[in-house]
Amino acid sequence: MLSPAKAAKPGLYKVKLTMVKNGKTYTTQEQYQWGLVSVNTQKSIYRPGETANFIIAVLDNGGQSVCNANIVMRITDPLGISTKLTSGRGITPELQCGLYDAQYTTDSAGNYTVNIKAQNPSGVAYFDTSFVAQNSYPFDITRTAASKIDPIDNPNSFNVQLDFGSYTNATQVSIQESVPSSFNVTTNGAVQTVGDSKILTWNKDLIENKTSVQYTYSVPLQYPQLYALGPAQITYGNGQTFTEARPWFVAVDPSREISVNSGTATTSPLNFAITVPSSATTHGGSGKRDSRQCQFNFWN
Numbered sequence: 001m002l003s004p005a006k007a008a009k010p011g012l013y014k015v016k017l018t019m020v021k022n023g024k025t026y027t028t029q030e031q032y033q034w035g036l037v038s039v040n041t042q043k044s045i046y047r048p049g050e051t052a053n054f055i056i057a058v059l060d061n062g063g064q065s066v067c068n069a070n071i072v073m074r075i076t077d078p079l080g081i082s083t084k085l086t087s088g089r090g091i092t093p094e095l096q097c098g099l100y101d102a103q104y105t106t107d108s109a110g111n112y113t114v115n116i117k118a119q120n121p122s123g124v125a126y127f128d129t130s131f132v133a134q135n136s137y138p139f140d141i142t143r144t145a146a147s148k149i150d151p152i153d154n155p156n157s158f159n160v161q162l163d164f165g166s167y168t169n170a171t172q173v174s175i176q177e178s179v180p181s182s183f184n185v186t187t188n189g190a191v192q193t194v195g196d197s198k199i200l201t202w203n204k205d206l207i208e209n210k211t212s213v214q215y216t217y218s219v220p221l222q223y224p225q226l227y228a229l230g231p232a233q234i235t236y237g238n239g240q241t242f243t244e245a246r247p248w249f250v251a252v253d254p255s256r257e258i259s260v261n262s263g264t265a266t267t268s269p270l271n272f273a274i275t276v277p278s279s280a281t282t283h284g285g286s287g288k289r290d291s292r293q294c295q296f297n298f299w300n
Helices: none
Strands: 011-021 024-034 037-042 051-058 070-076 081-086 090-093 100-105 110-119 123-133 139-144 158-166 172-180 184-185 188-194 198-207 210-218 227-229 234-237 240-243 248-252 269-278 293-299
Touching: 011 269, 037 110, 037 123, 037 248, 051 110, 070 090, 070 100, 081 100, 081 172, 172 210, 172 227, 198 210
Parallel strands: 081 090
Antiparallel strands: 011 024, 011 293, 037 051, 051 100, 070 081, 070 110, 090 100, 110 123, 139 158, 158 210, 172 198, 172 234, 184 210, 188 198, 227 248, 234 240, 269 293
């Protein structure tokens, strides 16, 4: 499975896989979308009866904001009952182009699946995700952050606040948040760079079972770009941990309006090769070891 990094350029990607096995070459090509539709929820877990607030971002194949997108979102509850929200009927555009709001009230405890289809000038984009409703869980985490930012027309400084409510007996917690290592971060917490991430850490006392942390970040002037913030993790008690169900996605795209005649941006291919060494296990009882070489090519 190809997993997105902490930072990636939104767009339509083509993946070409070439595999050589026993002197024969096998090639397959597929395409996938990354970041053309994304959804954030203010909380990762809700209680039955709570209202989930969705923030939807829609981009075209070149990664630019789409105003007045035609969006269909279907939410299926744990009992298999589906609710359909559409543009103008449950999904409303925000003042900022490319952002849309929706709400859904949970009912029973369990897993809720979310399927979104968004028509944009470049075609149709799809997004699948899920969220959970539970009767009990150790912490509420409410994230206040932008889903789409403009570092050109606005100051390149963006605030994030995480509010925590505890349902445990803990009086102290350690909170960690991860952001891309390319960010410049200002915070009163400790900051450590680990690989492609910066890890922000706060040690906090809970006051009336609550606490909060804040930080400010600035991004490289590269766009369009899609970054992942978090997920946040809480360590409490005797080394117990609780983690947000998903990261928060923020799209970097200076303000502009996309017409239906917009073309698709083209860039040079991204190439890398993976060689799989001979396996220590045998295949099909032949006793022969298998060596494969794979070449991946990405275009967007």
